[in-house]
Amino acid sequence: NAGVMQNPRHLVRRRGQEARLRCxxxxxxxxxxxxxxxxxxxxxxxVYLQKENIIDESGMPKERFSAEFPKEGPSILRIQQVVRGDxxxxxxxxxxxxxxxxxxxxxxxxxxxxx
Amino acid sequence: SQKIEQNSEALNIQEGKTATLTCNYTNYSPAYLxxxxxxxxxGPVFLLLIRENEKEKRKERLKVTFDTTLKQxxxxxxxxxxxxxxxYLCALDMSYSGGGADGLTxxxxxxxxxxx
Numbered sequence: 001n002a003g004v005m006q007n008p009r010h011l012v013r014r015r016g017q018e019a020r021l022r023c024x025x026x027x028x029x030x031x032x033x034x035x036x037x038x039x040x041x042x043x044x045x046x047v048y049l050q051k052e053n054i055i056d057e058s059g060m061p062k063e064r065f066s067a068e069f070p071k072e073g074p075s076i077l078r079i080q081q082v083v084r085g086d087x088x089x090x091x092x093x094x095x096x097x098x099x100x101x102x103x104x105x106x107x108x109x110x111x112x113x114x115x
Numbered sequence: 116s117q118k119i120e121q122n123s124e125a126l127n128i129q130e131g132k133t134a135t136l137t138c139n140y141t142n143y144s145p146a147y148l149x150x151x152x153x154x155x156x157x158g159p160v161f162l163l164l165i166r167e168n169e170k171e172k173r174k175e176r177l178k179v180t181f182d183t184t185l186k187q188x189x190x191x192x193x194x195x196x197x198x199x200x201x202x203y204l205c206a207l208d209m210s211y212s213g214g215g216a217d218g219l220t221x222x223x224x225x226x227x228x229x230x231x
Contacts, residue, residue: 004158033218035218035221040223041223042119042204042221042222042223042224043159043204043206043219043221044221045218045219045220046218048218056218059218091158091159093158103149103161103164104161104219105161106151106158106159106160106161107158108156108157108158109156109157109158
């Protein structure tokens with residue numbers, strides 16, 4: 001079984017451009033999570049989605065960031081008008097459901113560099 | 116808000132010895148606690164989960180304890196090997212304790228180095 005697939009693995013954007021990060025969950029998983037890892041920082045929860053629904057976006061910055069998980073296709077994390085502070089590793093994770101103790105599986109991450 | 120503390124200093128252990136990593140948290144206890152391994156440039160990999168009503172959990176050379184009185188979890192690797200060298204992350208799930216968001220709260224991790 002393929003794991004959680006993220007692309008691109010590495011992305012370079014100039015300040016002001018848009019970044020789109022894609023995540024295909026593991027087969028059979030309908031729950032997707034996005035996390036951000038800044039240099040020397042821990043993983044920070046951003047958003048939790050199910051198909052066509054945002055369940056919890058309490059960790060998302062209020063501006064420039066958005067996420068979706070359409071009925072068909074991968075989940076997308078979109079960052080508009082990127083700034084240098086957005087440079088980080090963005091990890092997607094998926095799970096089968098949201099039961100207590102359910103394991104989530106991470107992808108290998110997308111490394112965004114803003115120049 | 117919940118804070119998680121893991122030793123930020125790298126931990127150097129001689130091969131064959133037991134490595135013990137610590138995870139302390141503040142405030143209320145989570146529904147469960149997880150440990151992950153992360154290698155440079157890679158995503159976290161799930162290792163073990165322990166629930167609030169469990170004291171200890173084992174998996175091969177790994178052992179996790181959970182003390183809700185001390186608000187602490189210990190992660191042990193016995194008979195350590197150089198291949199165990201990585202960063203180990205502690206993560207708490209607060210959702211079923213009414214603690215907050217649906218996501219996991221992660222510590223910054225402890226870098227473990229097993230020396231041959």
